[in-house]
Amino acid sequence: MMKKEISSKKRAPDAKNKGLGLIFLIGFMGSGKTTLGRKLASRLGYMFMDLDHIFEAQEGMTIGEYFAKYGEDAFRKLESEVLKNNPYPENAVIATGGGLPCFFDNVEWMNAHGKTVYIKLAPKTLADRLQNEKDERPLLRERHGEALVQFIAEKLEEREPFYNKANIIANGLSLTAERVEELLNR
Numbered sequence: 001m002m003k004k005e006i007s008s009k010k011r012a013p014d015a016k017n018k019g020l021g022l023i024f025l026i027g028f029m030g031s032g033k034t035t036l037g038r039k040l041a042s043r044l045g046y047m048f049m050d051l052d053h054i055f056e057a058q059e060g061m062t063i064g065e066y067f068a069k070y071g072e073d074a075f076r077k078l079e080s081e082v083l084k085n086n087p088y089p090e091n092a093v094i095a096t097g098g099g100l101p102c103f104f105d106n107v108e109w110m111n112a113h114g115k116t117v118y119i120k121l122a123p124k125t126l127a128d129r130l131q132n133e134k135d136e137r138p139l140l141r142e143r144h145g146e147a148l149v150q151f152i153a154e155k156l157e158e159r160e161p162f163y164n165k166a167n168i169i170a171n172g173l174s175l176t177a178e179r180v181e182e183l184l185n186r
């Protein structure tokens with residue numbers, strides 16, 4: 001019997017987008033991973049995936065509801081499984097939850113399976129951006145004004161050693177998809 005050819009032959013990279021593989025966008029809540037990710041994916045002609053949305057669709061509830069029902073530890077375990085077990089196409093732009101790179105070996109796993117881009121922003125900028133949408137985020141719900149800025153500053157300090165393991169660190173202020181594409185192609 002003839003051996004079935006296993007797909008060891010990789011598809012030739014598209015000349016236009018150079019077959020960049022999996023591009024994981026990482027960074028704090030409010031850094032614009034989803035918005036920028038969609039734009040970048042459409043620019044490159046790649047599929048866009050948002051791991052928070054995949055988590056919610058899989059569990060049939062919002063992340064807020066999941067936190068309330070099972071707690072953060074259970075969320076982190078499942079979040080890591082979603083990252084590692086998700087079926088990815090050859091090329092895709094993937095937005096990740098703000099805490100994801102900071103648990104287990106998630107950031108190393110992303111670096112081994114694709115490229116990581118850290119969208120870096122200062123605590124005050126993040127707080128301003130999150131002011132209107134923080135109710136959907138269980139970690140921020142109870143914090144306002146200066147206390148929100150302070151909380152973000154402390155969390156960011158804790159998380160930056162993980163975020164800084166990214167292949168590319170991009171200044172998130174006025175960051176465009178075009179600029180990220182340029183950084184990826186360097």
Ligand code: S3P
Nearest residue numbers: 028029063096097098099137138
């Ligand atoms: C979290 C960020 C959220 C979501 C969850 C926890 C975090 O994702 O995964 O609420 O720990 O920073 P976004 O960064 O997409 O808001």
